[in-house]
Each structure stands twice: as C-alpha cells, then as structure tokens.
Amino acid sequence: MRAVLITFLNFDVSVKSGSVLSCLPNIWRFETAVTSASDRKVEPTAVEEMLDILELEVLERNLFRGRSPKTGWQRVFGGQVIGQALVAAQRTVPVDEERPRFVHSLHGYFLRPGDPSVPIIYEVDRIRDGSSFTTRRVVGIQHGHAIFSSSVSFHIQEDGFDYSMPMEPQTRPEDLINDPGRQAEFEAKAPDNVKADMTRQRPIEM
Template structure:
C-alpha cells in the first residue's frame, strides 16, 4: 500500500457531524484548489452513507460552482430526495465559507438481471507493451514546463500509463483522442461502495486535457484558463481497481470557451466498467497589454 493510496482512503472516510451532514478534508499540498475528483468522490461517499446497503450507485451528475479551498474542510449536506422500491435518489451540496461550491445528484439501484451489451474496448497496446512512465518522463518531460514536470513527478494514489505525452511538449494539433491505462497504487478495500468512490475520484483525471488536443495547447499553458464545469458518470459493472483499466477518451466538440469530453473505463479483459462525460472551461486568456 502506497502512502498516497492510504491518504486517499483517509480522505474518503469523511466525518459524520450531524444527521445528513458530513465533513471532508483535503490533502495539504501546494495546489491552490481542491482536485475535482476528490469533491465528487467525497460527495458520493456522503450520499452512500444515507442509502440502504443493498443499493449501489448507477449514475451521478455534478456541477462545479466555485473552486474548492484546500485549507479548510468541506461540509457535505445530503438531501434524501426519494427512497423507492428499486431506486434511491440523493442530492448533495458541498459548502465552504458559507457558499455552495459543488452539487451532486446520484441515483442508486438494487442489483437486477436484464439485457447486457456494450461497445468494444479500443485496440491499444497493453501497459506491458508500452515504455514505462519513467521512460516517458525522460523522453518528454525534460523539455516540459516546470508545472507539467511537477504534476507528473508527484506521488499519487492513481498510477497512469499514457500512450503518449506529446501534447504537453508540442504545439502540434492532434486528433482529440486519448488512451491512458490507470490503476491504483495500492489495494482498495473489498467494498463495492469504496471502489465506486475511488473510480469516481480517478474519472476526473486527464479528461479536460483531451478537449485541447485539437488546438495544439496543453491544459498547463498560461494561455488557458481551465476548470471542470460539470461531470456525469454511469457505473455499469463492478471491478477491482488494482489491475490496469483503460481510460479511452474523446472530445467531440469545443465551442464557447467550453470543451466536451467523453470517456469509457474498461477492465483489462475488455469489460466496460463505467462511462463518463464532462464539459470544462477552456477559455483563452487575453494577452497582457505592454
């Protein structure tokens, strides 16, 4: 178990402070705002703790309203919208400094039999057929800006094995497609609810990047103001997370300073585990007047 994975599980073990009220904290690092995946995951955990044990999340829809402040706790207020015979609905509002910074609606369902189909996983090299992340860093990151190097060199609970890092060091316009192998850096408890929260956490990684591929600019560029605006996720099949998952992403549209990206998370054996969609702000900053 890595220290980063231990820290993530601690972050997801949010504190109950009152009926329907929970409190989460953020890691103490140098980042100026809370990682969106953390808020999604903690809000999902808060909702899960008000739901019957035989019901599991099948979808969530979230909006980011204000940047999260990592220096203070986040309070999660759960609204028990509905408890039906098969489905349960919850709404969660995340609050800091007296203001709502994030909202999430989630739906939970009992396990039921039914039709079963999925689209195939893209054909890409396996992680073992790719060069290691260390080799990728040596190849691409020596010429990358300092903030890009810092992002890729930090210890994290999720290991990423991208097929390429070209978009960080080149202004070449690329097809808006990205495939990244991801896995946890330590074991996840054998608890389906925790696995769903960790999956929600990692689902926010690298998505917004893909919407910039077609424009030859990196999300780390000082020419771009970038932020997640909304996030939707559908949970299809349960899966262990300590083996590689393929995160296949594409960006079908960018307009109005917003980029839309879709993603599919596949197990190594090709099962579609979850689908993701996100729209983010990708605003071009105006050059400073001299």
C-alpha cells in the same frame, strides 16, 4: 460552471472493518490492510493518502465534513470533491446485505472554486428510497456558498439488457507506456515549479 456526468458499473463505496474505505469499481476492487501508515510510523503511500482524504467526519444526520490534502494547490482538485460527495451520499443509503445498492450514475456541477485551506461541508438530501433505486442530492459548501452540486443514483444488482458493438483492434494495456514512463518523459521537459507535483506517486495509474 463545469458539469460532469459519471456512469458506474457495479461501483461500491463502503466502509470496511478497521476504518478502511473501499471506493473503487469491483473490477479494480481494492482492500488495504487494517494497519494504517500512522500505526506503522512510516510515510503513507499514495493509496493510503487517497483513502484518508475520502474518510469524512460525521457532523449530524445528512451532514459531513471533508478535508483537502496539503499540496500547496490554489484550488481544490475536482476529483476529490466528486469522491467525497459520493462517499457522503453512500453513507446515507440503507444497508441491506441481501440486496446491496451500488452507485450507477452521478451527475455533478462545479459551481465555484474550492478553497483547500478550509474543510468542505457536504449536505445530503435523501430524495427517495425506492424498492430498487435510491436517489440523493449532495451539495458541497464552503464559506457559506455551494461550490459543488450533484445528483447520485444507487441501484440494486439485477439482470438487464446485455449488448455491445464489436470493438476495433486496440493496443493491449500492457503494451502502453505506464505512469513511471510518462513521468520520466515529463521530468526531462517540465519546469522545476511543476516537476515535483507531476512526478509524484499517484494512487491509481491512469
């Protein structure tokens, strides 16, 4: 069993007009055009594919269904499960335009390997809706068993303590090697059976 703890700063997961999903931190806020790749009859970009995977089907109150991309992987990618679970939790948070609630922490456990050939059912437990915090528990289910469990907390924007330690001098991001550069290095050394996946276009540069 693996555990993951994620803390977000002003993280927004919401459905925009035209069924476009925005799920990136505000410092990386991403808005796509309303026209989808299928409407344009072109190959979808990596970002469009990611947003499509994060669109969940509503089955019932507190119950959602997510799918996995057809990549040929033997297991579901853990980041996909975290993202879909977070979207499911966000869908149950009351909408308040004046005091929106953003996710600020997520604590999750990978309980079993995910099967990419079948959908994942996400069941949300609305634990509490307080005056400032909203708490949700999300369980991802396949073949009748839990494969992922998480606790997600949402919080309104309000002032708090602001402090930090002085940071040591660091290399600027623009001076670091980018993804295409890393892919070129890897492509020269990678075996053929993993080269296609490791050098594919990715929605976010890590």
